[in-house]
Amino acid sequence: MLNSTEAIYQGIKSAGIDFIVSVPCINLKELLIKIDKDEEIIHIPVTREEEGLGICAGAYLAGKKIAILMQNSGLGNSINALTSLYELYSFPLVMIISHRGTEGEPIIGQVPMGNVTSDLFSILNISCKQIKTPDEAKEIVGNSWNLSTELKKPIAILADINYW
């Protein structure tokens, strides 16, 4: 059986994603190591999610298939880029997000943003899918780039605490 990290990684590979920016989360730790080792993927750690979305947009202009790995707490830092850059220019983007502040969260500071994450995507009119099992993750991530380019907008994939 696939483990949670390997499932997302295989999805990324079958989607053809070749340019990833990241802000770390403990739940993304193993995935970040795999991506960093993958010579077919340009991986750029960034200082802030909004900056990462700018970098991805530039890479897309040059033909890359782009994704961001981040924690949902960074969604607040991303909203102007998602609207004034991605919506304005109809850029695609795959957002793979560790959704903290959900059931079982040990850190109280994660809870307020955890509670509003899905609603924020809804108000941004960005498709946001929860992945529950590795098999489901592999399929959803695998289809993500095609779906995002079809929709001409970013899509979000949320992996909550219980996924890992």
Next chain:
Amino acid sequence: MKRYDAINEISKYISDELVIANIGFPSRELYEIKDRNKNFYMLGSMGLASSIGLGLALSQDKKVIVLDGDGSILMNLGSLVTIANQQLKNFILIALDNGAYGSTGNQETYCKKTNLLEIAKSTGFKNVYNYNDIDFKTILSQNIEEPIFIHYKIKPGNADVGIIDLSPEEIKSRFMKSI
């Protein structure tokens, strides 16, 4: 010298390079001075011009020039850190520093006192220049191994230029086709 004259001066030497232009008057002034398919006018997302330029430089070989502003760089200072940590042979960031938020009424920025060139140096940029001390044409033609930061001190003020009458879709698609 104000921004319009600075962009006019820089434009004389631009040929095949990809240019990312900052939000507001910098984009509008460049559009009037030298519109071309290889210009990307960033119409929103203040602060992200240097980031867009970085992603572009990492993903293809043509030289990338970012025309950024002091207020915008202050909004995304982390970008300087990320750029300085990449091995880039094709990236030039020009900080058009007029010490003011030019597109919103010329309110002063902290760059009246804070020196962007010193900030760039401290983030790890090795190639850091004052525009007035260099021959930009020579810099542009050099083979480089590290990103370049150019500080261009200018006076505040906007030229009397119109808006950009291209849709975001047009700006994007003609730019992508030109690469």
